[in-house]
Amino acid sequence: MVGSAFVRNLAMRGFENLVFSPYPPNNLTDQQIVADFFKKQKPDYVILAAAKVGGILSNNTYRAQFIYENLMIQNNIIHQSYLNGVKKLLFLGSSCVYPKNCPQPIKEEYLLTSELEYTNEPYAVAKIAGIKMCEAYNIQYGTNFISVMPTNLFGPNDNYNLETSHVLPALIRKMHLSKCLEYNNTSLIRKDLNKYPVAGLSEKSSDDQIIGKLSEYGIGLLNKEAGITGLNKVALKLWGTGAPYREFLHVDDMVDACIFLMENVNIDDIIKLHTGKPGTTRYSALEYKNRHINIGSGRDQTIAELAMLVKDIVGFSGALQWDSSKPDGTLKKQLDVSILNRLGWKEKIGLSEGIVNVYENYLTGNQ
Numbered sequence: 001m002v003g004s005a006f007v008r009n010l011a012m013r014g015f016e017n018l019v020f021s022p023y024p025p026n027n028l029t030d031q032q033i034v035a036d037f038f039k040k041q042k043p044d045y046v047i048l049a050a051a052k053v054g055g056i057l058s059n060n061t062y063r064a065q066f067i068y069e070n071l072m073i074q075n076n077i078i079h080q081s082y083l084n085g086v087k088k089l090l091f092l093g094s095s096c097v098y099p100k101n102c103p104q105p106i107k108e109e110y111l112l113t114s115e116l117e118y119t120n121e122p123y124a125v126a127k128i129a130g131i132k133m134c135e136a137y138n139i140q141y142g143t144n145f146i147s148v149m150p151t152n153l154f155g156p157n158d159n160y161n162l163e164t165s166h167v168l169p170a171l172i173r174k175m176h177l178s179k180c181l182e183y184n185n186t187s188l189i190r191k192d193l194n195k196y197p198v199a200g201l202s203e204k205s206s207d208d209q210i211i212g213k214l215s216e217y218g219i220g221l222l223n224k225e226a227g228i229t230g231l232n233k234v235a236l237k238l239w240g241t242g243a244p245y246r247e248f249l250h251v252d253d254m255v256d257a258c259i260f261l262m263e264n265v266n267i268d269d270i271i272k273l274h275t276g277k278p279g280t281t282r283y284s285a286l287e288y289k290n291r292h293i294n295i296g297s298g299r300d301q302t303i304a305e306l307a308m309l310v311k312d313i314v315g316f317s318g319a320l321q322w323d324s325s326k327p328d329g330t331l332k333k334q335l336d337v338s339i340l341n342r343l344g345w346k347e348k349i350g351l352s353e354g355i356v357n358v359y360e361n362y363l364t365g366n367q
Contacts, residue, residue, distance in 0.1 A: 242304030
């Protein structure tokens with residue numbers, strides 16, 4: 001999702017000399033592969049968007065993979081960027097790096113002030129290591145490595161896997177499948193399953209098998225043609241209580257912010273903004289501390305409110321149920337984006353507008 005958004009943005013701006021890693025992210029854990037790539041391509045600017053990512057279920061299930069693969073990917077790429085004289089690197093972190101019970105809205109300076117949310121601790125620790133690696137290289141080697149902390153992202157080419165997706169794409173897909181079941185449109189469900197396969201199902205699966213598998217993901221057929229509308233009665237069960245607050249940003253906005261920073265802002269500019277010292281000053285090591293930049297909208301809503309918004313946009317009319325036995329995660333994660341705003345960038349795509357656009361892409365397959 002993020003990589004393709006960078007390509008769209010850069011192509012729109014007229015950039016042509018783009019170099020991509022030809023490897024899947026897990027291959028970037030190989031030190032020699034990454035070293036050979038940098039030696040051959042000699043990039044001037046690097047955007048480090050490669051990572052192993054997922055929602056609360058996959059974060060909590062594949063804990064070892066999340067910490068190992070992300071540490072290795074970023075260690076290799078950041079170090080090779082230094083060795084090969086990269087002029088500027090932008091490292092993408094995540095808002096989950098901040099403490100579980102953080103003051104709101106979250107300022108960059110709150111990093112490492114208290115404990116993390118345990119369900120995604122391995123991923124967060126890896127991303128914190130990436131931030132601190134960029135910070136340390138800037139201090140010791142004089143590099144120009146910038147770290148950004150995006151809020152929750154959504155957009156074209158998102159992950160709609162029912163096991164590993166984040167909350168917003170999961171809501172979009174589950175609402176869509178629930179709507180299809182509501183209208184007894186199993187052919188449309190099969191079309192969806194062909195596009196985004198689900199383990200245990202195939203084109204030859206019976207309607208009963210499909211309905212049974214969907215129920216494992218909280219999409220429950222209660223009665224067929226039971227209501228006065230003649231629609232099937234369907235209920236969608238969602239994880240947690242719906243009470244946590246989350247902030248979202250369209251991926252095209254996030255990428256636009258990153259390109260703005262790549263073109264206009266250096267690490268010295270960020271330190272100058274914090275300290276008020278002129279850019280010609282030699283900064284102390286402590287003045288480099290936590291000079292990463294939050295990227296977000298600066299607004300949030302509860303997961304329950306988000307679910308209702310997606311429900312209205314998709315057109316699902318069934319009931320929503322909440323499974324409080326499942327974890328909620330951090331209660332609130334609203335980013336303070338005042339530093340980014342002061343540097344000259346603000347959000348352009350509203351949440352409702354963005355979800356409408358993404359759902360249209362989802363339906364047409366124009367991912």
